[in-house]
Amino acid sequence: MDAELLRRLTPSVIGVLVRRGADFAAAEDAVQDALVEAVRHWPADPPRDPKGWLVTAAWRKFLDATRAETARRRREDLADEEPAPGPASAADDTLQLYFLCAHPSLTPSSAVALTLRAVGGLTTRQIARAYLVPEATMAQRISRAKRTVSGVRFDRPGDVATVLRVLYLVFNEGYSGDVDLAAEAIRLTRLLAARVDHPEAAGLLALMLLHHARRAARTTPDGGLVPLAEQDRGRWDTALITEGVGILQAALARDRLGEFQAQAAVAALHADAPTAEETDWPQIVEWYDELVRLTDSPVVRLNRAVAVGEAEGPRAGLAALAELDVSLPRHTAVTAYLHERDGDLATAARLYAEAARKASNLAERDHLNRQAARLNTREPR
Template sequence: MEERLIRTLTPQVIAVLVRRGAGFAAAEDAVQEALLEALRTWSSDPPRDPLGWLVTVAWRKFLDAGRAEASRRRRELKADAEPAPGTAPETDDTLQLYFLCAHPSLTPSSAVALTLRAVGGLTTRQIAAAYLVGEATMAQRISRAKRTVSGVRFDSPGDLSTVLRVLYLVFNEGYTGDVDLAAEAIRLTRQLASRLQHEEVQGLLALMLLHHARRPARTNGAGQLVPLAEQDRSLWDTALISEGMMILQRALARQRLGEYQAQAAVAALHADAASAGETDWPQIVGWYDELVALTDSPVAKLNRAVALGEADGPRAGLDALATLDPALPRHTAALAYLHERSGDTEEAAQLYAKAAPLALSLPEREHLIRSASRLNAAPRKSPG
């Protein structure tokens, strides 16, 4: 079987079994048993309808296992008649599976792991490698998550904002191990967008595409982080940028602005600038104003301060930054950057060095160290 086909069909089959009354853990076990049988038989006798075949076999596996409790067994007796082999279910329950895997009772890390396992179809080993933990540790995390959601009713809409937050968490993990989590997050968000016509789903997809388009230029040949202003824009993926902007325009046309649309609008303005010097910073500040109004996010306020420093000068940015909590992630790094822009290179060098141990990733920390070294090696300038 093709891996892509398995990853596409697995969440749909799990969702059908859960809708019929199977517990989440029991449903996934039954689907895995069906996949093993498919591996044994499909090469010599491939079904005309793989989805229908998997639903039929997985449902039989579930009934044979006898894992359901008495109340769940009664629901099984009332379930729809078992479909004939080769007949796919008419109802697509994959959307509900997104909500189930991002249930509010789960921690963010558990929701991410369960989403990748059940909706993404990744193996436990792949997820563990992506998050740089042992396979046994990840297996325990996923098992706990499955137990947590096993008693959740599958008959009401879930929290879309939680689903989107989980997908964005997956995207921000980027690339580790043999799984490209950024690409996987885009695939899952595309899948969600095809099933749910919602402006914020479109906004998140546009945001992912616009950020992902810059990926080839984000590091140099030595693997070092390249800041946005210094990136070679000819390396940006123009096809992804065009698609992201088109999706964003459709979302904004609905006139129901949300945080992901606002973030995507900022990314679109960066993508639209032929060079860093041509960036429309005043409009970016305006979009950050919208984002702050929507979320009151301290991170959005910090990003707005940096954008204000570009639009109205570093002193305006420093004044805005002074109103924020210095303990915010990247606050010290932003302070260093704005001091450098103002010409106070001595203070900037000290701040870059101070920010380095606080960095959220190794490439970012190394970049801050290089920035401090660069300024320390340069002739001193007095503040402008």
């Protein structure tokens, strides 16, 4: 049994049923039932057209459920529509699922969960483990999301920007449990980039590849965080960097700059530097200026302050930081870093400890506490 094949076919088969008139929840349930049948029958009798087999089986499951719940007239209308066995349509229904799962009526967390289930083909248990929540909690979240989008029909092109935002959220979840969400986000973004002619889809794929290339160097063997400047660049994945830079260059050549392309350009400049000391910080500041123009995001302004501190000195960075809301995530940690760069070690140590108390995860908290302890004992970096 080729589990990967079933996983790849799942979104397309759901899309076929939705296009034929099934609401999303019923289509997803019918396809899951068809997958169970495939697992039972395919090992002994593999079909010549796997997608066609799944479409036929899922449509019959849908009809069975519909017959149990609807009036005779509706049952007869649907029964007349049952497709004859044969090769499945080559129509691209997966793209429609991307837009359905990123529907604006869904919360970001629900959109991510639904995307992983319908487009990614992950089980509810796998998604729950990735989010470190009980399976029943995730099942309720997905059920609510399916009910929300049930009955939605597409009579105009979907919003690619919304889909890209959802995929970016998936990527940023990283890795936990038995599902590597960063790798899954890259896989799904590759699929999307192959289906839409949009430079920001390519920009997001490039950004993911460039960030993912540094993954092996980001943590110590015991799970501690390793800052970018201290990472062993020999452990970066050069193949992913080369691919990401190539995709980015092709996207930038189209002269339709967007947020993800600009972020990828920053990542590419970090990847291009043989050592942290050789990083082209002035050019990174220029790209952050573009990002501020595109997004006016406080988080972008915070990252820009760090880059200004590296390019023009820590006091320039602190001046840029003074314009921002102190409640921003990482604001205290960045302030501590720039004070350390400026030689005010006592203030930096106090702020590192304060930032540790505000940290959102254990690894970040431990890293910041180590920075505070190092300065309090005046240990060298």
